[in-house]
Amino acid sequence: MKHFKEFLIEKVIWFCGVTSIVIVVLIFIFLLKEGLSLFKHVNLVDFLFGRKWYPISDPPHFGIFPLVLGSLTVTLGATVIAVPLGIASAIYIAEIASPRIKEILKSGIEMIAAIPSVVIGFIGMTTLVPFIKHYLNLPTGLTAFSGALMLAFMAMPTIVSIAEDAITAVPHKYKEAALALGATRWQAIWRVVLRAASSGIVAAIMLGIGRVIGETMAVMMVTGNAAHIPESLFEPVRTMTATIAAEMGETVQHSEHYFALFAIGIVLFIITFIINLIADLSIHRHRE
Amino acid sequence: MIIIETQRLNFFYGNFHALKDITISISEKSITALIGPSGCGKSTFLKALNRMTDLIEGTKISGHILINRENVLDGKTDLVSLRKKVGMVFQRPNPFPLSVRENILFGPKIHQIVKPNEYESLIENSLRAVLLWNDLKDRLDANALKLSLEQQQRLCIARLLPVKPDVLLMDEPCSTLDPISTERIEELMRVLKENYTIIIVTHNMQQAARVSDDTGFMLLGELIEFGKTPNIFTNPRHQKTNDYVTGRFG
Ligand SMILES: Nc1ncnc2c1ncn2[C@@H]1O[C@H](COP(=O)(O)OP(=O)(O)O)[C@@H](O)[C@H]1O
Ligand SMILES: [Mg+2]
Numbered sequence: 001m002k003h004f005k006e007f008l009i010e011k012v013i014w015f016c017g018v019t020s021i022v023i024v025v026l027i028f029i030f031l032l033k034e035g036l037s038l039f040k041h042v043n044l045v046d047f048l049f050g051r052k053w054y055p056i057s058d059p060p061h062f063g064i065f066p067l068v069l070g071s072l073t074v075t076l077g078a079t080v081i082a083v084p085l086g087i088a089s090a091i092y093i094a095e096i097a098s099p100r101i102k103e104i105l106k107s108g109i110e111m112i113a114a115i116p117s118v119v120i121g122f123i124g125m126t127t128l129v130p131f132i133k134h135y136l137n138l139p140t141g142l143t144a145f146s147g148a149l150m151l152a153f154m155a156m157p158t159i160v161s162i163a164e165d166a167i168t169a170v171p172h173k174y175k176e177a178a179l180a181l182g183a184t185r186w187q188a189i190w191r192v193v194l195r196a197a198s199s200g201i202v203a204a205i206m207l208g209i210g211r212v213i214g215e216t217m218a219v220m221m222v223t224g225n226a227a228h229i230p231e232s233l234f235e236p237v238r239t240m241t242a243t244i245a246a247e248m249g250e251t252v253q254h255s256e257h258y259f260a261l262f263a264i265g266i267v268l269f270i271i272t273f274i275i276n277l278i279a280d281l282s283i284h285r286h287r288e
Numbered sequence: 289m290i291i292i293e294t295q296r297l298n299f300f301y302g303n304f305h306a307l308k309d310i311t312i313s314i315s316e317k318s319i320t321a322l323i324g325p326s327g328c329g330k331s332t333f334l335k336a337l338n339r340m341t342d343l344i345e346g347t348k349i350s351g352h353i354l355i356n357r358e359n360v361l362d363g364k365t366d367l368v369s370l371r372k373k374v375g376m377v378f379q380r381p382n383p384f385p386l387s388v389r390e391n392i393l394f395g396p397k398i399h400q401i402v403k404p405n406e407y408e409s410l411i412e413n414s415l416r417a418v419l420l421w422n423d424l425k426d427r428l429d430a431n432a433l434k435l436s437l438e439q440q441q442r443l444c445i446a447r448l449l450p451v452k453p454d455v456l457l458m459d460e461p462c463s464t465l466d467p468i469s470t471e472r473i474e475e476l477m478r479v480l481k482e483n484y485t486i487i488i489v490t491h492n493m494q495q496a497a498r499v500s501d502d503t504g505f506m507l508l509g510e511l512i513e514f515g516k517t518p519n520i521f522t523n524p525r526h527q528k529t530n531d532y533v534t535g536r537f538g
Contacts, residue, residue, distance in 0.1 A: 173378065173380065173382040174382060177378065177382045177383075177384065178384070178394070179340070179371070180338065180376040180378075181371065181394060181398070181447070181448070181451065182367075182368045182369070182370075182371035182372040182395070182398065182399060182451065183394075183398050184368065184398075187398045191394065191397075192384050195385075196384070196385045196386075
């Protein structure tokens with residue numbers, strides 16, 4: 001009887017595991033099949049480096065270069081803002097805050113993570129966008145910079161909580177050894193604790209970036225969605241995700257435009273995959 | 289010459305009286321062993337000497353600790369220079385999870401006591417002093433955690449040396465090592481005694497008898513007896529010391 005129960009539980013768990021793998025593989029196959037069909041009509045170089053994204057003009061242009069640049073600009077901007085802030089917060093929570101403040105901050109961070117992205121986008125649209133337009137004296141507040149700020153806000157919880165875990169996981173004995181050598185608290189944190197936690201911190205950054213680059217709703221609402229190549233952070237841009245979300249509803253199934261959106265999906269998939277891979281390798285190194 | 293002197297040192301963890309009126313004088317360039325059953329306050333005493341006890345919340349300390357005739361319990365004591373002067377080796381080897389090189393350079397870098405062009409010779413001298421140079425000279429960039437436990441413990445001693453301590457506190461430094469490594473660390477202590485004052489806490493009475501010049505026997509927070517090691521082991525004045533060294537309790 002007991003054996004049977006064990007057997008059953010084992011099989012159920014096995015089934016769940018296999019199902020999730022099968023689903024991922026099916027999604028990937030579907031994505032590839034639909035996306036690669038585009039290249040019967042358009043060549044890869046024109047697709048990746050074409051500067052015009054006019055999917056419904058005649059003849060259509062499917063150059064995603066402006067979209068890739070849009071995504072990169074927003075992601076890079078968000079990273080530059082979120083990484084230093086996020087790591088500083090993680091250090092504060094893990095090493096400096098009193099237990100009570102630590103609890104409050106940690107639940108606060110979890111709450112930020114729980115805000116739906118459409119709500120963040122909405123808040124950004126109604127508060128941040130007019131603010132930026134007014135104070136930076138721009139023709140529009142719908143800019144890459146606005147997107148970067150909102151996304152930084154969304155990446156922070158991921159970065160803070162994972163980096164905080166990594167810092168907290170550093171055994172106390174290293175810090176103790178540093179202090180016993182006459183290090184100040186800050187020297188012990190900076191030269192020993194952070195270095196011991198470095199691979200976990202890299203993973204935190206990568207997962208934060210992964211979250212940012214795949215984000216759709218909030219960016220769509222605050223970046224202006226102009227598919228042109230941005231010359232500065234303070235111009236509207238359009239990201240790959242926003243393009244897919246905005247246009248998928250209007251395409252004819254199995255049209256070139258439809259295939260092109262899937263092809264963008266493949267590009268996104270590859271980028272996210274690489275980022276997650278770096279995070280994984282880094283966590284793995286940490287465990288060793 | 290007396291280098292460390294405590295007078296009526298008392299220490300409390302909250303309400304728990306962990307050190308009771310400890311008065312002791314330790315001579316320069318000698319090895320002092322502290323023995324006594326688990327929980328009698330040996331580690332607490334060591335940590336009080338370099339004020340690592342400050343890191344524990346809710347503790348109280350009173351009395352005097354004079355190191356080179358300066359009272360280190362004084363509010364004005366600079367903890368950084370105190371800990372440079374009084375180095376500490378922990379029970380479990382705790383090298384930083386960095387390279388051998390970085391471990392040795394940690395002290396000199398934070399205290400900015402040597403120029404970068406002297407780093408290499410400093411590393412060599414420190415490793416030679418703990419008899420590790422021949423083993424590690426080709427592995428200076430290896431992660432210290434990859435070394436054997438004995439090598440790690442030696443490295444922990446080596447990284448103290450560049451900051452030029454006068455005193456080395458060792459809290460059961462051999463308790464995680466095998467007998468052969470233990471013997472080799474003891475030899476190292478005899479070598480280091482030429483230049484440093486060593487206080488070692490040990491559970492192992494043979495070890496105390498083998499390496500130390502003076503021995504203190506502690507029990508329940510008190511220093512019961514302190515004297516020349518041969519006397520403590522063969523001719524103790526107190527019955528309790530006698531019971532402990534002859535293995536009747538503890
Ligand atoms: N951080 C602490 N908080 C409260 N009590 C402690 C703490 N550290 C040690 N003690 C208590 O102080 C006493 C002496 O401990 P310790 O100095 O570690 O003894 P030893 O090293 O001789 O085994 C023990 O009874 C121990 O329980
Ligand atoms: Mg102890």
